[in-house]
Amino acid sequence: MPAVTETREAVEKLGQSTYKWGFETDIQMDLAPKGLNEDIVRLISARKNEPEWLLEWRLTAFRKWQSMKEPTWAKVSYPPIDYQDAHYYAAPRKKEGPKSLDEVDPELLKTYEKLGIPLHEQALLAGVELPEGETARPPVAVDAVFDSVSVVTTFRKTLEEAGVIFCPISEAVQEHPELVRKYLGSVVPVADNFYAALNSAVFTDGSFVYVPKGVRCPMELSTYFRINARNTGQFERTLIVVEDGASVSYLEGCTAPMRDENQLHAAVVELVAMEDASIKYSTVQNWYPGDSEGRGGIYNFVTKRGACRGARSKISWTQVETGSAITWKYPSCILQGDGSVGEFYSVAVTNNCQQADTGTKMIHIGRNTRSTIIAKTISAGRSDSTYRGLVRVQPKASGARNFTQCDSLLIGDECGAHTVPYIESRNMAARIEHEATTSKISEDQLFYCRQRGLSEEDAVGLIVNGFCRDVLKELPMEFAVEAQKLLQISLEGSVG
Amino acid sequence: MSQFLEISGLCARIDADGQEKQILRGVDLTIPPGEVHAIMGPNGCGKSTLSYVLAGREDYEVTAGSVTFKGQDLLAMEPEERAAAGLFLAFQSPIELPGVNNANFLRTAVNAVRRARGLEELDAVAFLKMAREAAKSLSMAPDMLKRNVNVGFSGGEKKRNEVLQMTLLQPSFAILDETDSGLDVDALRIVAEGVNRLRSPDFSALVITHHQKLLDYLVPDRIHVMAKGRIILSGGPELAKKIDQEGYTKFLAEAA
Known part of the structure; x- marks a missing residue:
């Protein structure tokens, strides 16, 4: 199994440091002063040359946020966050002018190169010589977001020819204001929750995708988020709108330097799928998780929601969550259109002192709506992981069906795994199934593998990947290999 | 020069529910290269x-x-190092690995062992060809390579696997721990043939069994009777027939 071999090699390469993405890029930054008030919100809006309506939208969000309280119902604990002690705007300093790869700071390009993110269209298109046995990577269009700002978006020409818009959301505000205004906040309202309101007030960038009627997006779209600056929060906003009969597959990856202090990441992702449209949204979340004693790491408080507005539309969330000190995240589907489909496939790994409270919400509104939830939770070290999910069937959702499966795998005896399913059905004709299991990697399994010649690390990797198979097979091929590696790296040292 | 496998005065215990339980009480056993030995004995003898x-x-x-295996101190080695050195244990109750594809598992194991032995790793095509042929020779259904390791396998399928x-x-050097248990006569023959095919001057085996039947097909060079954590009697293939006819009690009484 090449993936396992690769995993082993990846682990070997790591040597002492377990988080290989933990480097810092030395680059000149534009920083807003620390703290959060109306002036900062105005400053962000001004820096972005935003129209009046968007500034008002931000200010509404900010005022609502001031009256809101941080949610406390999740099974996570952390010291109080001082929201005045962070920078809310950090951007790599750059010259004026249109964006092209040549004008991007070479330091930035190097950063993404180090991260293995392909930003050079040429190299990809020219089909650089590949080692024997390797097939060419299909091209992926990338929007690279560095701290608060999108630095480059590749393959825009190819996409434009197909009619697909893929650009930083700050640019979409300028170029396609009617689309942004129509859909922004239409799935996640400004005051939806504490973190969403905060994001609405101060979001600085993110990706915007628009796929017109009947178009199948010709390539995978991908956004790569990188937090670099110290004491900054990252608040990106992603909006994806897919019209009738169109489809798109979107990937999201993220990393951050290793730092002793905690950093806040509060993103909002909104998806809109019209009639017969389909959106596949995949995430490999690998923010810095903190060290083995729980120092540092990202607080990942994210709101992701998709609306299946049209009949027979489909939204599929797949996530592999290995990073962050704390994860608070519930990618959800609002199944409005008759016969619409929502899917949630999740692998959440926690090790050392990480805490994760993650799951989904499936809201069945239309008739014959269907949802599937497969959640795999792996806990190791002293970590704590919770699956929290809601399945709600509204009175008119006749024929609604849900299937939920939650499996937890424990490694060692100091970790915790919890499953908290909420099921609310207001329609007698709905069918809801829930299955849950908890298991441990047994000594028998490890010994069996080792007797066959596998090292302990390889054995754990094999067993964990087997446990997650139902989810990993939902990921696009490239991401699946990446995810398998990550799983093993995240669990390194957790056995024995 | 030491023997191929030499066990001498081996004592071992297990911590069962907080109580130390001595199970092996001085096992002495030598297996030369190319020989198949059988161990028989009542339940719980070790x-x-x-x-x-x-x-x-x-x-x-x-x-x-101590245990020396090809001149090395076997007890100082990790389980995977022993596997790489050539030791194989066929489990009495093979373990299930949910979600792990059998062919992938086999290939990972084969390549891990090949790497450790300084051989080139096999690519997917070469491996599958080899695996399919081997499966066929054991009358295994081709889909068993695609299924998850031992998951949903019948007792017989697990043993064949x-x-x-x-x-x-x-x-x-292979240890077969009651590989015959739970097999019908046909399966028993197929499994025995599988072992016989491996027999060569470079292959030795230790077969643990309760039954004469397997030994009819395998024909061991030596038979050892184990009781209370020790080998109490050794002999040629005729010993198995005697045990089959007279039971263990007589031998145990004589040994005591």
Whole structure:
């Protein structure tokens, strides 16, 4: 199994440091002063040359946020966050002018190169010589977001020819204001929750995708988020709108330097799928998780929601969550259109002192709506992981069906795994199934593998990947290999 | 020069529910290269413990004695190092690995062992060809390579899968722990043929069994009777027939 071999090699390469993405890029930054008030919100809006309506939208969000309280119902604990002690705007300093790869700071390009993110269209298109046995990577269009700002978006020409818009959301505000205004906040309202309101007030960038009627997006779209600056929060906003009969597959990856202090990441992702449209949204979340004693790491408080507005539309969330000190995240589907489909496939790994409270919400509104939830939770070290999910069937959702499966795998005896399913059905004709299991990697399994010649690390990797198979097979091929590696790296040292 | 496998004065115990339980009480056994030996004995005499200790299971604590395997101190090696050195254990109850594809598992194992032995790794095509042939020779359904390791396998299928793994890993010393239990006559013959095919001057085996039947097909060079954690009697193939006819009690009484 090449993936396992690769995993082993990846682990070997790591040597002492377990988080290989933990480097810092030395680059000149534009920083807003620390703290959060109306002036900062105005400053962000001004820096972005935003129209009046968007500034008002931000200010509404900010005022609502001031009256809101941080949610406390999740099974996570952390010291109080001082929201005045962070920078809310950090951007790599750059010259004026249109964006092209040549004008991007070479330091930035190097950063993404180090991260293995392909930003050079040429190299990809020219089909650089590949080692024997390797097939060419299909091209992926990338929007690279560095701290608060999108630095480059590749393959825009190819996409434009197909009619697909893929650009930083700050640019979409300028170029396609009617689309942004129509859909922004239409799935996640400004005051939806504490973190969403905060994001609405101060979001600085993110990706915007628009796929017109009947178009199948010709390539995978991908956004790569990188937090670099110290004491900054990252608040990106992603909006994806897919019209009738169109489809798109979107990937999201993220990393951050290793730092002793905690950093806040509060993103909002909104998806809109019209009639017969389909959106596949995949995430490999690998923010810095903190060290083995729980120092540092990202607080990942994210709101992701998709609306299946049209009949027979489909939204599929797949996530592999290995990073962050704390994860608070519930990618959800609002199944409005008759016969619409929502899917949630999740692998959440926690090790050392990480805490994760993650799951989904499936809201069945239309008739014959269907949802599937497969959640795999792996806990190791002293970590704590919770699956929290809601399945709600509204009175008119006749024929609604849900299937939920939650499996937890424990490694060692100091970790915790919890499953908290909420099921609310207001329609007698709905069918809801829930299955849950908890298991441990047994000594028998490890010994069996080792007797066959596998090292302990390889054995754990094999067993964990087997446990997650139902989810990993939902990921696009490239991401699946990446995810398998990550799983093993995240669990390194957790056995024995 | 030491023998191929030499066990001397081996004592081992297990911590069962907080109580130390001595199971092996001085096992002496020598197996020369190219020979198949059988161990028989009543339930609880330590046969399976011996196989686990040889394979390196950590639950057992070796309290005395030594084991040399091809001149190396076997007890100092990790389980995977023993596998790489050529030791294979066919489990009495093969373990299930949910979600792990059988062919992938086999290939990962084969390549891990090949790497450790300084051989080139097999690519997917070469491996599958080899695995399919081996499976066919054991009358295994082709889809067993695609299924998850031992998950949903019948007792007989699990045992055949063990022999398949043994065939592919090419050990120089195999321990078969009651591989015949739960097999019907046809399956028994197929499994025995699988082992016989491996027989060569470079392959030795230790067969743990309760029944004469398997030994009819395998024909061991030596038979050892184990009781209360020791080998109490050794002899030629005729010993098995005697035990089959007269039972263990008489031998145990004589040994005591």
